[in-house]
Amino acid sequence: MKKDKKNLSESLKDLDEIVDWFEERDEVDVEGGLKKVKIGVKLVSEIKKQLKDVENEFEEAKKELGDGNL
Amino acid sequence: MTLLQKLTDWQKEQARIESLEGYMVLPFKSLQEISRTLPKNNTELLAVKGVGPVKVNKYGKTILNIVAGKDIGINNSLNNIQELAGNSFDDADVINNFLGTGGSDEVENNFFSGKIDLKNESVFRNENVFENNVDNFKNKIDLETGEILSFENDALSVSEALDVCNASLIQNRLRVQGEVMRIDFRERVIYFTLKDGEDESVVSCLIFRNNYELSGVSLTEGVEVIVEATAEIYKLTGRLSLKASSVELAGEGALKKAYEDLKKKMDRDGLFSSERKREIKKLPQRIGLITSRDGAAIGDFTTNLGSYGFKIIFCHSSVEGQKAVGEILSALKIMSEKNLDLLVIVRGGGSLESLQAFNNEKIVRAVADFSVPIIAGIGHEQDETLTTLVADGGVSTPTAAARIVRESWDLAKENVGQQESFLLGSFENILLDVKNKLKNSSEIMMGFFDQVNDDFENKVGSLKNCFDNLGFKIKEIKNGIKFSEKFLQQNDPERQLKLGYLIVRDKNGEILRSVKGVGEGDVIELELGDGSVNAEIIK
Numbered sequence: 001m002k003k004d005k006k007n008l009s010e011s012l013k014d015l016d017e018i019v020d021w022f023e024e025r026d027e028v029d030v031e032g033g034l035k036k037v038k039i040g041v042k043l044v045s046e047i048k049k050q051l052k053d054v055e056n057e058f059e060e061a062k063k064e065l066g067d068g069n070l
Numbered sequence: 071m072t073l074l075q076k077l078t079d080w081q082k083e084q085a086r087i088e089s090l091e092g093y094m095v096l097p098f099k100s101l102q103e104i105s106r107t108l109p110k111n112n113t114e115l116l117a118v119k120g121v122g123p124v125k126v127n128k129y130g131k132t133i134l135n136i137v138a139g140k141d142i143g144i145n146n147s148l149n150n151i152q153e154l155a156g157n158s159f160d161d162a163d164v165i166n167n168f169l170g171t172g173g174s175d176e177v178e179n180n181f182f183s184g185k186i187d188l189k190n191e192s193v194f195r196n197e198n199v200f201e202n203n204v205d206n207f208k209n210k211i212d213l214e215t216g217e218i219l220s221f222e223n224d225a226l227s228v229s230e231a232l233d234v235c236n237a238s239l240i241q242n243r244l245r246v247q248g249e250v251m252r253i254d255f256r257e258r259v260i261y262f263t264l265k266d267g268e269d270e271s272v273v274s275c276l277i278f279r280n281n282y283e284l285s286g287v288s289l290t291e292g293v294e295v296i297v298e299a300t301a302e303i304y305k306l307t308g309r310l311s312l313k314a315s316s317v318e319l320a321g322e323g324a325l326k327k328a329y330e331d332l333k334k335k336m337d338r339d340g341l342f343s344s345e346r347k348r349e350i351k352k353l354p355q356r357i358g359l360i361t362s363r364d365g366a367a368i369g370d371f372t373t374n375l376g377s378y379g380f381k382i383i384f385c386h387s388s389v390e391g392q393k394a395v396g397e398i399l400s401a402l403k404i405m406s407e408k409n410l411d412l413l414v415i416v417r418g419g420g421s422l423e424s425l426q427a428f429n430n431e432k433i434v435r436a437v438a439d440f441s442v443p444i445i446a447g448i449g450h451e452q453d454e455t456l457t458t459l460v461a462d463g464g465v466s467t468p469t470a471a472a473r474i475v476r477e478s479w480d481l482a483k484e485n486v487g488q489q490e491s492f493l494l495g496s497f498e499n500i501l502l503d504v505k506n507k508l509k510n511s512s513e514i515m516m517g518f519f520d521q522v523n524d525d526f527e528n529k530v531g532s533l534k535n536c537f538d539n540l541g542f543k544i545k546e547i548k549n550g551i552k553f554s555e556k557f558l559q560q561n562d563p564e565r566q567l568k569l570g571y572l573i574v575r576d577k578n579g580e581i582l583r584s585v586k587g588v589g590e591g592d593v594i595e596l597e598l599g600d601g602s603v604n605a606e607i608i609k
Contacts, residue, residue, distance in 0.1 A: 012507065019511045022518045033518050040515045044508055051504055058501070062494055 008050045015043045074105040076136050084129070096125060108137055232305045239301040246312060247296045247320050250289050262289060264297065264312070274311040275299065284395050285317045286430040287328065294320040298393060318392035318426060325422045329429050333456055341438050347462045348443040352478040354411035359384045360401045367416040367468040371447065374472035378479040383408050389417035394427035402436050412443045414475065415457065416468035419449040428455035437461055447471025567599035
């Protein structure tokens, strides 16, 4: 993972902002919306990837817990 | 093979022959000292700590031979240390303890030599007797067996005769019960007489004060006691007396009373109060264990301890009867330097008599004053020794003691399990939240365009409607125009002219609609489809 890449919670925060923009909009700004959607879609796919990584790590850790004779 | 190895091999073999523990033949510490000091004769051998005249008599020749490098033809066998190393305890410590206490060996020697840690002069006096004996031994008599080794005269001297007698007498360790009479408390020794309960036989007894105090019994006339003793003839008076190493009350009734009395006294001193008891350290690791290595209690305790990586520092002590007092005290002393988290003392159940060491005031106070909390698991369910009462964790069996030791570990294990599911569950919830958020966010973003699209489509729709309306209107207008056109066409006068109709005008240019307006000779104008001509009315 690239160092300048945002972490999951930062990405989620950005996504929140975008969603807020859409929800607060009274007038239709298609070009603006398109720009935001493009960023949003990229964010969503990034987050999904990050989430997958986290999930995998989590499953591994869970398995380790399960294997350990505690 | 080093000398020490040879010596331990011999010790082991000798122990096997005599069905004893190795340390009972000679403590390992003594073997070490022998291998270091290389004694050449009995006198030098006697200087070794733990080697008394009895041992010299019994093993001196063999040991000196081994030291001198003569083969005594023993089989190689494992030594004690290796044997100990095979068990599950803290090996180094076990060995140290083993060497440190010398187990019951030292106490047994003390019985003869008076070499108990608690030094006093009577002890030295006792040793002097042996010095004399040793001199004799060197000349004539095997003190161990009483065998006369060489004669210088036909007859023995009185002193020699008594030595022979004493050598035989010392072979027998006696346990004697009788009624106490005529007590004489001296500074270092207590003299008393024991009387037979049935036939009036009497015997003189003496006990050194330190042993007496260790016994925790107060001698009064008329009390029925049991002494552990050997008989000896005091050479200066020729009188036989029993040299007692311990004294205890005889009979359950007397023991019970002594127990109750001491219990009351300790209770008054506040030794049993709950405020005085220390909390057992949570998750203890270094556990001191005092019990007999031969009893069932050690197994009961260790097998119920669970596998929590305890470091068990074991110190053997006999736990049976009055004679265990000294050993338990020295074990406590050793344990006090072992930096323990807690100390456990266990033994199996038994009669009040066999448990009496645990009702001994010195032991009870030592337990109360011990540096770390003590768990006592002594006896069966119904037994309640004073040691149990004063211990910080007093329970009635070795198994229950093990349960106390492991309790906090069991709890921790359980907690870890709960925390584990909580942790996993919490994180799974977080993951789920994020996923939901992603889904919602995506829906909102996509929804925006759907919305835009819908709006647009709506607008296109309305526009279309407008166009439709407009088209319809245009068509209508068009139709109207068409109709008007047709109508106009149909009503165009020129069309009539073309069909052959004509328009007639008078000389004034007015359209003639009746013949009455004109007469003969009037000129009229005829307008045809493609022009007009003038005509004259003829008639």
